[in-house]
Amino acid sequence: MNDLTIxxxxxxxxxxxxxAALLPEQKREVDKNLDEALDWLKKARAKFDAALDQCYGEQARAALRESGRDFGTAHISDGPLRIKFELPKKVSWDQKKLKAIAERIVASGEAVESYLDVKLAVPESRYTNWPPALQQQFADARTVEAGKAVFDLSLGQEA
Incomplete structure (x- = not known):
């Protein structure tokens, strides 16, 4: 291959x-270089974030605890450097248990929406396997839109 330099x-x-006007080989090089740059940046960011956590994490977590919180934002200093530390709360819910609770709410005659956000969805793989009569019942509730296009470039000898 030629020595490409983009x-x-x-x-x-x-x-x-x-x-858009680049030669096919140049487009492939740009694609490859951008993928490599993204990979490098992600790894570098993860490594630097780990270094920041090693250096300031305990001090920042202690500042949160001293303010009576386990999560949130704390501000600390290292000489002239000011560090804003954010530790978000990540909550997850057991879906089977929530379903059982929702069924109890409905059984008691109350509106489940008063307590839970309810989002109904139909997996596309399931929908496409349904018979046409069943698909037709759901058709008015279904919207299909295009997602983000993805291009995967390779040269003839790479394929």
Whole structure:
């Protein structure tokens, strides 16, 4: 293969039209370079975040506890550096137990929506396997939209 030299920094300076006009080999190189850059950035970000946690995490968590909280935002300092530490609360619910609770609420005659956010969904794989008569009953409730297009580039010898 030729020595191609289009790097992410070059791409930032190019217009969409210029990128679209690149040769196929150059488009593949841009695609590969961007994927590699993203992978590198994700790994570098994870490593640096781990370093920040190692350096400041305990101090920041202690600041949260001192303010009577386990989650939220704390501000700490390291000399001239000011650090805003955010520790979000992540809540998950046991779906089987929630379903049982919802059934008890309905059985008691109350509206389940007063207590729970209810979202009904039909898996597309299930819907497409239904007989047409059943699909027709659900058709008015179904909206189909295009998702984000994905392009996977390879050159002839890579395929």
């Amino acid at each position: 790097f992410p920094a070059d791409i930032a300076e190019m217009s969409v039209s210029q990128l």
